[in-house]
Amino acid sequence: MTARPSRAIVVMLLLLLLAWDSAFTEGASHPGFVARITRRGLEYAHQYAVTTLRKELSAIQLPDFSGHFKAGWVGRVSYDFHSLQVHHFKLQNSDLSLVPELGIRASLSNSYMSMSGKWKVKKAFITLQGSFDLQMDDISISVSLRLGRDSSGQPTASVASCSNSIGRVSIDISGSLSWILNLFHERIENNIKKTLENQICVMVQKSVDSNLPPYLQTLPVTSMIDSVAGIDYRLVGAPQVTSEAVDVPFKGEFFSPGLRSPPPFDAPAMPLPRQHSRMVYFAISEYVFNTASWVYHRAGRMTVVIRNEQLKSLTELAARDSAKRWQKPSCLTSKSTPLTMPLSCFSSNVLLTVLKMPLDSPLQLNSNLLQGLIPQLIRLYPNMEVEIEATPESEPFLTFTPGNVTLVPVMDVQAFVLLPNSSDRKPLFQLRAKTNISITVRMKDLRLVGSVTAGSRLKLELKHSNIGNINVGLMETIFNYYTLKFIYPALNAKLEEGFPLPLPRDTFLNSVELQIHKNFLLLGANIH
Numbered sequence: 001m002t003a004r005p006s007r008a009i010v011v012m013l014l015l016l017l018l019a020w021d022s023a024f025t026e027g028a029s030h031p032g033f034v035a036r037i038t039r040r041g042l043e044y045a046h047q048y049a050v051t052t053l054r055k056e057l058s059a060i061q062l063p064d065f066s067g068h069f070k071a072g073w074v075g076r077v078s079y080d081f082h083s084l085q086v087h088h089f090k091l092q093n094s095d096l097s098l099v100p101e102l103g104i105r106a107s108l109s110n111s112y113m114s115m116s117g118k119w120k121v122k123k124a125f126i127t128l129q130g131s132f133d134l135q136m137d138d139i140s141i142s143v144s145l146r147l148g149r150d151s152s153g154q155p156t157a158s159v160a161s162c163s164n165s166i167g168r169v170s171i172d173i174s175g176s177l178s179w180i181l182n183l184f185h186e187r188i189e190n191n192i193k194k195t196l197e198n199q200i201c202v203m204v205q206k207s208v209d210s211n212l213p214p215y216l217q218t219l220p221v222t223s224m225i226d227s228v229a230g231i232d233y234r235l236v237g238a239p240q241v242t243s244e245a246v247d248v249p250f251k252g253e254f255f256s257p258g259l260r261s262p263p264p265f266d267a268p269a270m271p272l273p274r275q276h277s278r279m280v281y282f283a284i285s286e287y288v289f290n291t292a293s294w295v296y297h298r299a300g301r302m303t304v305v306i307r308n309e310q311l312k313s314l315t316e317l318a319a320r321d322s323a324k325r326w327q328k329p330s331c332l333t334s335k336s337t338p339l340t341m342p343l344s345c346f347s348s349n350v351l352l353t354v355l356k357m358p359l360d361s362p363l364q365l366n367s368n369l370l371q372g373l374i375p376q377l378i379r380l381y382p383n384m385e386v387e388i389e390a391t392p393e394s395e396p397f398l399t400f401t402p403g404n405v406t407l408v409p410v411m412d413v414q415a416f417v418l419l420p421n422s423s424d425r426k427p428l429f430q431l432r433a434k435t436n437i438s439i440t441v442r443m444k445d446l447r448l449v450g451s452v453t454a455g456s457r458l459k460l461e462l463k464h465s466n467i468g469n470i471n472v473g474l475m476e477t478i479f480n481y482y483t484l485k486f487i488y489p490a491l492n493a494k495l496e497e498g499f500p501l502p503l504p505r506d507t508f509l510n511s512v513e514l515q516i517h518k519n520f521l522l523l524g525a526n527i528h
Contacts, residue, residue, distance in 0.1 A: 030267040031236050032252025032291070033502070034283040038245045039098065041279030044527060046096040062086070062115065063199065067191045069184045077123050079188070081132065084117040100242050111139040119173060130175010134192070138167025143204055145212075157212045162201035169193040218505035222255075225499055229254050229295045231288075233502040244276055250502060252285060254292040256299060263294045268519040278511065278524035282501060284448065285520045286400045292499075297395035304487065306388040308365040367417065373471045373478075377417075377428070380467060385418040387425065390433065398439065400519050405439040406455060413460075413479075429465040431472070433458055433479065441521060443512045448523075449498035452491055458483055 062084035070076055092110040113136045120129040146160035169189040173182050224230040232251045240247045253263070267287035275281065296302055365386050371378040396409035411433040416425035436455035441448060460476045501523075503509075509525035516522075 030269050030285070030287075031249035032267045032285045032287045033233065033250040034270060034272065035248045035250065035502070036245050036272060036281040036283070037248070038276040038279060038281070040276060041527060042096055042098070042246075044279050046094065050091055050094050062117075063195075065192050065195055067188070069187055075123070077121055080120045080122075081117055081192070082120070084115050084134075086113060086115045088112070088114045098241055098243055098246065105142075106144070107140065107142040109138075109140040111141075112137055113139060119175065119178075128176050130173065130178050132174065133172045135170050136166050136168070136193075136196070137170075138165075140165045140167075141200060141204070145208070157208060157216055159201075159205050159208050162204050164197055164200040166193050166197055169196075215504060220500070220502050223500055223502075224257070225254075225292075225497075228256065228299050228301055229292060230257055231255070231292075231499055244274070247272070252288045254288070254295045256295050259298070263291050265290070265294075270517075270520040272522065273515075273517070275522075275524065278513065279526045280509075280524070282523040282525075283520050284523065286398050289398045290395070293395045293397060297392055302392050302395075304390040306365065306390075306482065308385050308387075310365075310486070373474050374467060374469075376468050381417045381426070384420065386428070387416045387418055389414050389416070393432075400516055400521065402518060403516050405441060405516060405521075407437040407439060407452070408434070409437065410434050412463075426466075428467050429470055430463040431475070432461040432463050434461075435459065435483075441514060441516075443509070443514070443523065443525075444496075444498065446503060446509065447498035447500050450495040452488055452495065454484060454488070 064084070065081040066079065068076055068078045090112040091108060092112060093108070095105065095107050095109070097105045114134070116131065116133045118129065119132050120127060122128075141162075141164045143162050144160045146158050150156055169192050171185055171189050171192070173185065220233050222230050222232050222234075232253045232255055234251045235249065236251045237249045239249075252267070265287075267285050270283045270285055272281065272283050293302075365388075367377045367381045367384050367386060370386065390411045390413045393410045393412050396407055399406050399408075413431040413433050415428040415430075417428055419426055435458040438453050438455040439450050440453070441450045443449070458476060458480045460472050460479060462470060462472050508528050510528050511526045513524045514521065515524075
């Protein structure tokens with residue numbers, strides 16, 4: 001007996017699989033990512049699968065039954081039952097229960113099936129045939145699955161145990177000389193019952209082997225984000241089963257494909273709140289995001305270099321961005337100077353005013369542009385290009401507190417003058433830049449994406465200067481403007497790409513809710 005598996009049935013089997021005991025643990029003391037399947041989630045998969053199973057059982061193909069019996073003086077008679085069709089299958093009792101510290105118990109009991117088909121009896125050169133109706137009562141099936149993994153860390157599945165029983169089989173045979181078969185109906189019924197009982201677990205084994213492993217292959221073990229980083233979603237421990245939910249721990253760690261080594265910090269504990277209104281929950285540790293920061297910083301991808309060609313777009317912005325923003329009442333108070341005005345008041349006119357340049361001036365990153373801030377620069381290096389390079393002093397780490405995600409990067413900012421007819425750079429000065437950034441996280445197309453906004457003004461501190469005094473206060477205004485107009489939009493474009501959740505194929509989420517707790521983000525959703 002075979003049946004074409006539906007997505008819902010496979011999803012239910014997958015949930016069963018994830019909840020079954022596994023025998024491997026590795027990695028950090030705490031996972032970076034935990035998937036919680038609640039009772040509601042299991043019940044959804046259970047009910048969906050049962051409903052779909054009822055619909056699909058009408059399409060199953062049952063095996064032919066054959067045997068023989070002795071009919072008195074007639075002697076040995078061979079019979080064959082074929083062309084079996086299921087007319088009705090009633091799933092009376094189906095159960096999917098959580099067993100703390102053990103796993104999930106899945107069973108069908110007291111089910112009923114009715115079918116019909118044709119029979120044929122053959123004795124020597126005599127052949128008789130007709131039709132029959134068959135009923136099976138009190139059908140019970142119990143299945144458990146074993147979770148493992150292959151050499152690549154991909155999850156695997158196999159049947160750990162299977163048992164079944166059929167309480168009663170009754171057959172009603174009609175047709176020419178059917179009374180002969182009815183004389184031996186008990187023997188035929190017992191033969192059919194024994195054959196089906198032997199076949200059910202074989203069919204379950206075949207269905208699991210042919211359908212579940214390919215489906216599990218769609219559950220990502222690693223997922224490449226770009227050429228620099230990927231994310232590791234291997235399971236790192238046995239699923240924890242309670243009376244309310246199943247928690248499945250994943251590694252949840254970014255890595256560099258070319259230089260794979262563990263980060264020099266561990267994941268914090270994630271005490272998940274007792275919430276079960278959604279079918280599934282995903283607890284994503286700040287550790288996940290901070291391993292991403294560690295990987296990108298180590299790869300040198302957090303260095304920002306500002307060159308002359310990048311300021312060409314500032315000239316276009318200056319033409320579009322008139323004084324309207326600066327002319328707002330909130331930006332025209334007596335205290336609204338470039339050093340104290342809110343970031344929302346920043347405009348290209350503010351920048352040009354700070355630089356003591358006409359509002360229609362083209363912007364070029366050279367010593368002439370900075371003469372308003374560093375008068376001596378134009379005397380030392382007249383009309384020479386300047387290059388500014390900003391690098392984090394260390395990998396910036398995200399901090400999760402209830403309701404907030406913040407980042408406090410500390411940047412090392414160096415300015416160089418590009419000597420003409422040479423590839424050399426002459427160091428001018430070195431600053432330390434510090435700011436507070438607020439981060440918003442949301443779901444988009446099954447990916448976790450984010451965006452940043454300024455939590456405070458960028459603060460500069462002079463570390464060293466090779467050219468004398470620098471007006472650090474006015475320099476802050478320039479850097480705040482550039483960060484607001486260019487750095488944040490570029491960072492938001494990268495964060496908009498996001499990273500995927502470890503979901504198997506054809507699994508979709510709705511009714512998504514996000515909560516920010518200490519050390520982790522909790523995402524709740526329903527499955528559809």
